[in-house]
Amino acid sequence: MKIDGNAVRPGNVIEHKGGLWRAVKIQHTQPGKGGAYLQVELKNLKDGTKMNERFRSSEKVERVRLEQKDYQYLFADGGMFTFMDTATYEQILISEDDIGDDAVFLQDGMDVVIEFHEETPLGISLPEKVTLTVTGTEPVVKGQTAASSYKPALLDNGLRIMVPPFVNQGDKVIVATAEREYTGRAD
Structure with missing residues (x-):
């Protein structure tokens, strides 16, 4: 389906330069001279490479439905x-x-x-959140009572994240898959 170049939105998949690309970030730009354009950061769905491309409203882009x-x-x-x-x-x-x-x-x-x-x-x-087990963490340093003090932890899948000081080895934690961050302790 052909769409205008300025109608590309984050998450859209387009066919461009012989490959399939997902729009990651967009930025509308209106220079002082010349016409407005859309600056789009694209990620190749096959090999993961990224590139920046400019699309004007007069250009047509092939949007792909997955x-x-x-x-x-x-x-x-x-x-x-x-x-x-x-x-x-x-x-x-x-x-x-x-x-x-x-x-x-x-x-x-x-x-x-x-x-x-x-x-x-x-x-x-993936699901937005997954539950993982902490396999290793460092002890809390006394006197480190800043409001947002975190310590490194190793999870059972090999991932390293930062967790609050009260999380210990063996605890189950909830991790946001997109950000790869601690979101809470599991029951």
Whole structure:
């Protein structure tokens, strides 16, 4: 579907220069001389490279619609991740390269959304928050009572995050997957 160059929004996927790109950030710019344009930061869905592009309102851009399906993560084997379609029970394999850094959050039985373009999986969308266990943390330094004092912690998936001083080894914490930050303690 063709759209005007100034109608691109963050999250839109467009076909540009022979590849599929997701708009990450946009900025409307109106220079003193010449016409206004939209400065767009694009991320390639295949290899993760980024580029900045300018689109004027007179330009047409091909917006791509992605199909989203619900899948359940089953297991990993040799850099390949197996997912099962929750409606048809069919299984697909996605490489670690296609999933990227989000692979660290995958847990057995986790429900994810996989985006497809013409039957080719492009990537996964994780739940907003996941529960992980703290496997190691440093003791609190006495006298460090600033309102926002945090300490480093190692989680059971290998991720390092900053946690409040009251979180100890063995505690379960809730982590926001997009920001990779501590959001609370799990019950």
